[in-house]
Amino acid sequence: MPDPLPTDSVGIVTPQTLHFDTPITLACSQTLESYDLVIETYGKLNADATNAVLICHALSGHHHAAGYHSKEDRKPGWWDSCIGPGKPIDTNRFFVVSLNNLGGCHGSTGPGSINPKTGQPYGPDFPVITVRDWVHSQALLADRLGIECWAAVVGGSLGGMQALQWSLDYPDRLRHAVTIASTPRLSAQNIAFNEVARQAITSDREFHDGRYYEHDTLPRRGLMLARMVGHITYLSDASMGEKFGRELRDQAYKFGYDAEFQVESYLRYQGERFSESFDANTYLLMTKALDYFDPAYEHDNDLAKALLRARCEFLVVSFSTDWRFTPARSEELVNAMIAARRKVSYAEIDAPWGHDAFLIPTPRYTAIFHSYMDRVAREVGA
Amino acid sequence: MRADLKIIEQWISAGSHVLDLGCGDGTLLDYLQREKQATGFGLEINPDHITTCMGRGVSVIEQNLDTQGLGNFEDHSFDTVLMTQALQAVRRPDMVLDEMLRVGREGIVTFPNFAYWRLRWYLMRRGRMPESETLPYKWYNTPNIHLCTFNDFEALCYRKDFRILNRTVVDGEHQDRWLSRLWPNMLGQIAIYRITREES
Numbered sequence: 001m002p003d004p005l006p007t008d009s010v011g012i013v014t015p016q017t018l019h020f021d022t023p024i025t026l027a028c029s030q031t032l033e034s035y036d037l038v039i040e041t042y043g044k045l046n047a048d049a050t051n052a053v054l055i056c057h058a059l060s061g062h063h064h065a066a067g068y069h070s071k072e073d074r075k076p077g078w079w080d081s082c083i084g085p086g087k088p089i090d091t092n093r094f095f096v097v098s099l100n101n102l103g104g105c106h107g108s109t110g111p112g113s114i115n116p117k118t119g120q121p122y123g124p125d126f127p128v129i130t131v132r133d134w135v136h137s138q139a140l141l142a143d144r145l146g147i148e149c150w151a152a153v154v155g156g157s158l159g160g161m162q163a164l165q166w167s168l169d170y171p172d173r174l175r176h177a178v179t180i181a182s183t184p185r186l187s188a189q190n191i192a193f194n195e196v197a198r199q200a201i202t203s204d205r206e207f208h209d210g211r212y213y214e215h216d217t218l219p220r221r222g223l224m225l226a227r228m229v230g231h232i233t234y235l236s237d238a239s240m241g242e243k244f245g246r247e248l249r250d251q252a253y254k255f256g257y258d259a260e261f262q263v264e265s266y267l268r269y270q271g272e273r274f275s276e277s278f279d280a281n282t283y284l285l286m287t288k289a290l291d292y293f294d295p296a297y298e299h300d301n302d303l304a305k306a307l308l309r310a311r312c313e314f315l316v317v318s319f320s321t322d323w324r325f326t327p328a329r330s331e332e333l334v335n336a337m338i339a340a341r342r343k344v345s346y347a348e349i350d351a352p353w354g355h356d357a358f359l360i361p362t363p364r365y366t367a368i369f370h371s372y373m374d375r376v377a378r379e380v381g382a
Numbered sequence: 383m384r385a386d387l388k389i390i391e392q393w394i395s396a397g398s399h400v401l402d403l404g405c406g407d408g409t410l411l412d413y414l415q416r417e418k419q420a421t422g423f424g425l426e427i428n429p430d431h432i433t434t435c436m437g438r439g440v441s442v443i444e445q446n447l448d449t450q451g452l453g454n455f456e457d458h459s460f461d462t463v464l465m466t467q468a469l470q471a472v473r474r475p476d477m478v479l480d481e482m483l484r485v486g487r488e489g490i491v492t493f494p495n496f497a498y499w500r501l502r503w504y505l506m507r508r509g510r511m512p513e514s515e516t517l518p519y520k521w522y523n524t525p526n527i528h529l530c531t532f533n534d535f536e537a538l539c540y541r542k543d544f545r546i547l548n549r550t551v552v553d554g555e556h557q558d559r560w561l562s563r564l565w566p567n568m569l570g571q572i573a574i575y576r577i578t579r580e581e582s
Contacts, residue, residue: 315436334443335454338423341399345436347429347444364429371437379439 001068001076008084009076010042010067010091017107018144024137027292030127033116037141038063038107039099042083043091045147051382052147053089054138054174055079055098056155056162059230059286060278062106065098066091079156081361088369093382094151102137103129103285111281112213122281124210129285131158131293135165139173151380152176152373156358157325158286161293164333167310168295176376177310178369180317181358183329184303184336185294190324193233194287197226201280210281223280224271231270236321236354296336303336313343315372317365319357320350345372386466386574387413389550390490393576394418398461401486403447403478404468407431408440415440422460448473452481460486467572469493470526476538483544483579492574495551497531497567516571532567539577548576 005011018037025031040063045052055065057078066083068076083089083096100108103126111126118125142150153163153174160182167177186194201207204222208215232240244263259265296303314337318330327348337344349365351357357365387410394400398420402411405424408431414420425445426432435442445454447468463486469475470493482489494516504512511521519526530538532551539546551563551570566573 313439313441331454338443338454339456339459341421343421343441344423345432345440345442347432347436364433367429367433368436371433375437375439 001071001073003071008086009080010084012071013040013042013064013067013069013077015040015063015069015107018141020137020140020144022140024133024140026127026133027130028127032102032109032127035102035109035137036107036113037099037102037109037137038104039097039141040064040066040077041098042066042096043094045095045145046382048381049147050149050151050380051094051377052142052145052150053094053096054142054150054153054166055083055089055096056134056138056153056159057098057101058155058157058159059290060227060274060283061159062104063098063100063108064106066096079359081359082366082369088366088373089154090373090377093377094373097141097145097147099138099141101129101134103282103289105279105282110279111210111285112279121211121213123213124281126281126285128288128292130289131161131165132169134162134289135169138162138166139170142173148173150174151382152178152376154178154180155182156180157182157355158290158293161290165293165295167312167314168306171309171311174312175379176315176372177312178315178317178372179330179333181319181322181325181330181355182316182333183325184296184333186291187329191291193229194291196229197287198284200225200229201284204280207280210284212280218275219280220272220275223275223278223283224268226280226283227274227278228267228271231267233324234355236323236352238321239353239356242352303333304339307336307340307342310337310340310342314345315368316344316346317358317368318346318348319353319355319365320348321352322355322357324355384409386492386552386572389552389574390464390466390492391418393488393490393548394420394462396420398422399459401425401455401460401463403452403463403465403482404471405431405435405440405442405464406466408435408438408442410464410466411435411440412438447478452478452485455485457484458487462486462488462490464490466490466492467494470529472528475528475530476542479538479542479544479577483577487580488547488576488578490574490576492572493535494526494529495532495567495570495573496529497533498571499568500571502568532570532573535573535575539575544577544579545581546575546577548574550574 023031064077065079066077100106103110115122153166155163160179163177163179201222204219206217207219247262295306299305318327334346400422402424424442463482501512551566553571
């Protein structure tokens with residue numbers, strides 16, 4: 001944590017675990033009898049509970065979106081650039097709720113949790129969770145927190161899909177949905193990349209059909225590979241070129257197969273770190289949730305028809321070099337909203353960082369986000 | 383509010399679904415939303431304008447008419463499609479007008495009249511491309527690449543079988559003056575047209 005603390009930081013935050021006893025039935029028709037959700041909150045809920053903003057995380061995200069857990073923390077939460085006093089999601093005005101989704105591996109009930117029926121970790125027996133299930137559990141969380149209607153539900157990438165799903169499943173429980181660098185459904189190419197990631201994990205000998213916890217091991221190699229391929233899709237050719245070029249770790253070629261180029265060692269390092277801190281079964285589950293997401297599916301593949309249920313206003317943002325979820329995918333979503341006559345604003349931000357751009361505060365992105373959220377705040381009297 | 387916007391506002395019925403091409407900072411749409419319970423969208427490419435629109439609750443879509451067209455809008459999906467002071471800046475005004483009247487029942491366009499007497503006088507006296515308060519650019523850096531006169535515009539409407547429902551000319555302050563009504567092509571500075579493809 002930097003000293004002194006920047007004035008636009010939420011400072012030290014403490015996560016809390018909420019236990020839910022009422023069984024929740026999931027899209028796969030399985031039921032979780034009870035479960036935990038880990039959350040963090042920033043800012044204060046106002047008397048009418050109108051100023052609450054829900055943050056939905058992406059594939060490898062979690063509840064720690066802003067601030068620091070301790071003075072020793074090197075890095076703040078994953079979306080600290082956008083959440084804090086005076087930032088686009090202004091904690092002086094909003095009560096911000098961020099959670100670790102069901103199936104996650106940062107404290108909420110997931111594949112690594114103990115299955116009360118067996119006394120062993122769920123592992124592969126943990127049900128496959130969909131975006132709709134997440135939104136369902138988030139609605140129950142809102143009930144618990146006394147939030148009848150969110151001022152906004154906000155998310156990037158997979159988080160944006162949750163914001164969209166909110167608008168369809170609980171149209172009266174949010175005023176605004178903000179979907180950033182997202183898509184109304186995955187393309188064949190997106191699913192293909194996810195499948196490579198899953199194959200990398202499941203073909204690791206240490207995976208043990210998902211029961212690696214009992215074998216006291218981790219499918220490190222598989223998860224590392226999965227992360228490496230994923231990571232490539234989050235960056236752009238240009239940003240990788242800018243960061244690494246063809247730079248070598250040593251001066252000359254070694255004519256071997258070790259990591260010689262900087263980009264190789266970077267990917268390996270990131271992959272290794274990830275494989276120690278993330279759960280392989282959760283990774284499988286999250287990629288599956290991505291693949292299944294397709295709100296138009298139940299409406300004759302007509303997204304506009306699906307959107308007729310939505311009541312909230314939308315902000316859709318894309319980034320010019322994002323090739324994972326391209327601006328064209330956001331425009332697909334926007335066009336369906338236009339056809340359905342929903343209120344929507346859209347901007348394509350020129351940014352070189354590919355999909356990851358949604359985490360990086362560029363002036364225009366920040367300005368738009370600020371302007372939109374400022375209006376949301378005024379609307380709810382925050 | 384600008385006087386031309388006041389005139390336009392009279393031609394839009396309450397509860398209309400409106401598309402504003404080049405909506406700027408969203409002043410008109412904001413007004414129509416509040417005063418006329420209108421719904422709809424603005425298209426804009428200027429980043430600052432887009433930010434302002436978002437801040438005031440105007441639905442704005444970042445979309446470039448020249449490169450992206452209006453292909454993403456369905457036929458007859460709007461009551462009125464507006465374009466104020468942008469017709470002369472698009473690559474193909476004729477095609478934009480076609481598209482306006484494909485997606486909307488009616489179109490409202492405003493543009494500067496290049497046959498305004500001061501511009502004629504400027505050209506005649508100096509032999510140089512006219513510059514004025516309404517057209518404050520050099521010939522080489524002007525965004526106004528398709529300037530026309532009232533008569534040109536009406537000829538195009540005639541050729542395309544567009545029906546002119548209303549026409550008004552105003553001066554630089556967007557005031558409707560009796561003199562410019564007398565001889566619009568000479569004395570009118572800015573034209574406001576309301577057109578449709580539908581039969582009367």
